[in-house]
Amino acid sequence: MRWFWIDCFIEFESGKYAKAVKNVTLAEDYLHDHFPGFPVMPGSLMLEGMAQTGGILLGEKNDFRHNVILAKVPKISFHSWTYPGDTIVYTATLLESRDEGGSVKCMAHVGNRLIAEAEIMFVHLKSSSPHFEKIDQKNFVFSTNLLSILDTGRAGDGSMANDK
Amino acid sequence: MPTTDEIYEKVRETLVDALGVDDDEVTHAATLIGDLGAESIDFLDIVFRLEKTFGIKIPRGELFPENLASADPSFASDGMVTQQGIAELRKQLPYAGFDRLIQDPKVENIQDLFTVQMIVNFVEAKLANAT
Numbered sequence: 001m002r003w004f005w006i007d008c009f010i011e012f013e014s015g016k017y018a019k020a021v022k023n024v025t026l027a028e029d030y031l032h033d034h035f036p037g038f039p040v041m042p043g044s045l046m047l048e049g050m051a052q053t054g055g056i057l058l059g060e061k062n063d064f065r066h067n068v069i070l071a072k073v074p075k076i077s078f079h080s081w082t083y084p085g086d087t088i089v090y091t092a093t094l095l096e097s098r099d100e101g102g103s104v105k106c107m108a109h110v111g112n113r114l115i116a117e118a119e120i121m122f123v124h125l126k127s128s129s130p131h132f133e134k135i136d137q138k139n140f141v142f143s144t145n146l147l148s149i150l151d152t153g154r155a156g157d158g159s160m161a162n163d164k
Numbered sequence: 165m166p167t168t169d170e171i172y173e174k175v176r177e178t179l180v181d182a183l184g185v186d187d188d189e190v191t192h193a194a195t196l197i198g199d200l201g202a203e204s205i206d207f208l209d210i211v212f213r214l215e216k217t218f219g220i221k222i223p224r225g226e227l228f229p230e231n232l233a234s235a236d237p238s239f240a241s242d243g244m245v246t247q248q249g250i251a252e253l254r255k256q257l258p259y260a261g262f263d264r265l266i267q268d269p270k271v272e273n274i275q276d277l278f279t280v281q282m283i284v285n286f287v288e289a290k291l292a293n294a295t
Contacts, residue, residue, distance in 0.1 A: 071205045074182060096212045100224060103212060121209055 005049035006090060008152035009056075017093045018057040020149070022049050026084040041082035046108055046116050047073065052146060054092035054104030054120050061097055064147070066124035067132075071101065076118035086110045100124060165295055171218075172284050178213045179280065182206055196278040214283070220290045227286055229256045232274055245269040253277065259285035 006020040024031070024041050031039035051070045059068045082088055092106040101123035108115040125132060153160060166174075176190045183200050196202040202210070207228040215222055232253065239249030245265065253274065254262065260277040 072209060074184075074209060098224075100208055103209075121205065121212075123205065123208065 003048075004052075004146065004149065005045055006052050006149055008149060009053075010089070012057075012060075015061040015094060015097070017091065018053055020049070020053040020090045020092075022046075022088040022090065024082055024084050024086045024088065031084060039084055041086070041088070043076075043078050043116065046078075046082065046088065047076060047118060047120075049088065050090050050092065050106035050108060050116070050118050051120050051122075052149075053090040054094075054106050055122055056147070056150070057092050057094055057104060058097055058102045058122055061094065061102075062124075067127060068101075068122045069125050070120065071123040072121040074103075074119045074121060076116065078116045080110075080113055080115045082108075082110055082115055088115065095119070165291055168284065168288060171287050171291070172280075174217050175214075175280060175283050175287065178210065178217055179283075182209045182213055190280055192279070192281045192284070194280045195276045196280070197275045200280075202278075210283075214287060218287055218291065220287070220294065222290075227283070228278065232256065240271050243271050245271055245274065257282070259283075259289065 006022050009018055009020045011017070011019040026032075026039065030042065030045070034040065034042050055068045055070065059066065087110065089109045090106055091109070092104045094102065094104055096103045101121065103119060103121045105117070105119050107117045172192070176187065179185065179190050179196075179200060180187060183196075183202055183206055185200050189200060194200055196206075196210075211222050211227060214220065214227075236248075236252070239246055239252055245253070246269075250262065250266065250269065253260075253265075257277055260282045261279065262277070264276060265273055
């Protein structure tokens with residue numbers, strides 16, 4: 001399984017906000033263990049989806065010059081379940097962006113139903129930092145080709161491949 | 165310009181939000197790391213929140229300088245902060261109270277200079293300069 005917890009962006013306003021979607025499907029292994037007979041999207045993975053949405057929003061503002069790392073979740077609350085067949089829309093709004101890092105507020109909705117809301121903080125870590133090697137690559141917002149999400153639905157020449 | 169008490173109340177709310185501590189844990193003398201459990205990333209979070217709450221700008225390192233103890237070998241000897249070290253810390257942390265560190269100048273006590281009162285003093289000076 002790849003570490004992609006959003007499928008594509010549907011709105012993106014540089015330095016302000018971004019909306020990404022995640023389609024929940026029974027083909028995903030973890031839903032059969034979480035929980036047997038009652039498949040619901042784990043909260044931790046929704047948080048990851050919110051962090052990927054917000055992290056790319058923050059990174060894009062600085063042309064992806066920084067290594068953006070999920071550092072802290074000061075607040076998160078879950079209000080409702082998400083089931084297979086649901087389309088989750090993550091809306092991230094940039095709260096702070098400065099040299100050391102930034103923060104976003106992120107909401108998760110299925111239709112009009114509010115599923116979760118969180119505040120997420122990121123730090124910018126220099127590749128030369130002694131801490132750089134010690135960090136699990138999964139904490140890096142832009143590793144593992146994550147940025148290819150920005151190209152979802154685009155043909156090779158950059159044009160939209162369908163009528164999205 | 166808000167009064168010192170008003171500033172203190174807002175600083176208290178800020179720390180409750182940033183550190184997830186209870187209201188009554190945040191006292192004037194409480195140390196951020198020892199008493200309130202702040203970690204390095206929390207300092208950035210606190211700076212973000214103070215800027216928003218008070219409408220001020222806090223440049224990097226101004227409130228919470230980095231690498232305080234490692235600046236110069238003459239600042240510490242045998243695990244104790246030297247006179248020279250204290251003088252340097254006073255320069256870097258003009259809003260901190262030094263009584264406790266002077267009584268017990270162990271290097272590991274440097275972190276106790278970061279108190280709730282230090283933030284209140286800092287914000288008060290920042291607001292006074294702005295008006």
